[in-house]
Amino acid sequence: MYTCGPTVYDYAHIGNFRTFVFQDLLRRWLEYRGYEVTQVMNLTDVDDRTINGSREAGIPLNAYTKQYIDAFLEHKRRLNIEEAEVYPRATEHVDEMVAFVKKLMEKGYAYKAEDGSIYYDISKFKDYGKLSKLKLDELKAGARVKVDTYEKEQAWDFALWKAWDEADGDVFWETEIGKGRPGWHLECSVMSMKYLGETLDIHSGGVDLIFPHHENEIAQSEAVTGKKFVNYWLHGEHLMVEGQRMAKSLGNFYTLQDLLDKGCNPRAVRYLLLSTHYRQQLNFTFEGLKAAEKAVERLILFNQRLIETNGEPAGEELKKLLKATKEDFEAAMDDDLNITEALATLFDFVRDVNRMIDQGKVSRSEAEAVRDLLMRFDSVLAVIGEAKKELLPKEIEELIQKREQARKVKDWKTADEIRQKLFDMGIILEDTAAGVKWRRKS
Ligand SMILES: [Zn+2]
Numbered sequence: 001m002y003t004c005g006p007t008v009y010d011y012a013h014i015g016n017f018r019t020f021v022f023q024d025l026l027r028r029w030l031e032y033r034g035y036e037v038t039q040v041m042n043l044t045d046v047d048d049r050t051i052n053g054s055r056e057a058g059i060p061l062n063a064y065t066k067q068y069i070d071a072f073l074e075h076k077r078r079l080n081i082e083e084a085e086v087y088p089r090a091t092e093h094v095d096e097m098v099a100f101v102k103k104l105m106e107k108g109y110a111y112k113a114e115d116g117s118i119y120y121d122i123s124k125f126k127d128y129g130k131l132s133k134l135k136l137d138e139l140k141a142g143a144r145v146k147v148d149t150y151e152k153e154q155a156w157d158f159a160l161w162k163a164w165d166e167a168d169g170d171v172f173w174e175t176e177i178g179k180g181r182p183g184w185h186l187e188c189s190v191m192s193m194k195y196l197g198e199t200l201d202i203h204s205g206g207v208d209l210i211f212p213h214h215e216n217e218i219a220q221s222e223a224v225t226g227k228k229f230v231n232y233w234l235h236g237e238h239l240m241v242e243g244q245r246m247a248k249s250l251g252n253f254y255t256l257q258d259l260l261d262k263g264c265n266p267r268a269v270r271y272l273l274l275s276t277h278y279r280q281q282l283n284f285t286f287e288g289l290k291a292a293e294k295a296v297e298r299l300i301l302f303n304q305r306l307i308e309t310n311g312e313p314a315g316e317e318l319k320k321l322l323k324a325t326k327e328d329f330e331a332a333m334d335d336d337l338n339i340t341e342a343l344a345t346l347f348d349f350v351r352d353v354n355r356m357i358d359q360g361k362v363s364r365s366e367a368e369a370v371r372d373l374l375m376r377f378d379s380v381l382a383v384i385g386e387a388k389k390e391l392l393p394k395e396i397e398e399l400i401q402k403r404e405q406a407r408k409v410k411d412w413k414t415a416d417e418i419r420q421k422l423f424d425m426g427i428i429l430e431d432t433a434a435g436v437k438w439r440r441k442s
Pocket of ligand 1: 003004005188213
């Protein structure tokens with residue numbers, strides 16, 4: 001699986017992370033289903049924007065990009081996104097890119113322009129436009145586009161290799177194809193095939209990458225290998241903020257750090273980002289984030305409660321529920337990651353089991369079976385985590401002992417006072433045949 005990674009000229013924003021979280025959900029679901037996943041995520045550490053940024057900041061390119069790479073990897077971890085197997089960097093694969101451009105030139109798909117830059121001749125690739133459903137009736141013969149991102153109207157020959165000019169400062173490589181640097185599209189063809197072979201099972205990115213980035217990757221790769229480049233493309237839709245496009249100029253632009261600084265829980269952020277189907281636009285709101293926090297808390301409390309559950313066996317009723325829940329969750333996720341359906345199944349399950357526990361049902365071993373399933377689901381959702389086997393603070397332990405003694409001598413008044421005192425401290429006592437039990441107020 002190849003997932004286009006960040007261009008490290010700035011901190012990744014939550015729109016970027018929406019895509020990375022969706023890809024993580026995909027990866028984790030494949031693993032749940034028993035696939036062995038090898039994921040490659042590139043880091044674009046040389047392009048127009050990284051060069052501009054480093055020059056403006058007056059620091060070398062690699063020092064400039066390092067701070068954003070470090071932040072990106074840290075934020076990924078905070079969001080419980082599994083590590084990719086490889087994070088190749090563009091600057092470390094220039095030799096391979098040069099070799100790749102030479103092949104394209106030999107095969108007649110690329111040519112050198114007057115300034116020494118090398119362009120891909122899209123008229124030579126008959127399938128050009130197949131991914132983005134682009135019609136090339138009015139192909140402008142020989143028209144070229146040098147920047148990395150452009151509109152469909154500018155579906156012209158694009159730059160594989162950019163000859164050095166002053167704006168690049170000290171960022172260049174002296175190579176067989178000239179002095180310059182690679183274009184953005186080139187790196188993903190080269191690095192994906194280097195680590196994953198000529199045909200990838202899965203390639204993914206945000207919808208904004210369909211054109212021109214992925215279209216160009218197909219053109220480059222298939223021209224060189226003559227083989228199908230990618231079996232499955234998956235593209236994540238955009239994220240809006242409070243119904244608007246996210247933009248620095250609108251003041252609604254958030255990095256993960258911005259949200260953490262506001263006291264948001266990273267698990268809730270993850271939950272919110274994954275809980276809308278990846279092919280639908282996600283409207284990020286702070287109200288939605290609050291709801292996500294509640295949802296996550298509900299799951300965590302449920303998990304905690306299961307550890308302390310020790311009721312009468314629920315038997316067949318629970319057995320059936322476990323089976324149906326597992327089947328429904330799996331069927332939903334198998335259906336193009338239908339997360340909405342999967343989460344609905346999960347919360348119905350939580351409600352039903354809670355009701356059984358309220359009725360004094362669900363034995364210790366049954367509670368463990370419920371937890372096993374919950375943890376299995378969480379290997380995909382990654383929002384619950386491990387429950388804490390809590391030890392009671394000494395003070396509370398002593399109060400419980402005192403109350404037990406009071407009950408023995410039938411001093412109900414003292415016993416009730418202590419019960420109330422514990423309740424005020426957030427501890428609920430239950431007197432059962434097996435002795436006194438406690439749980440925390442939820
Ligand atoms: Zn890419």
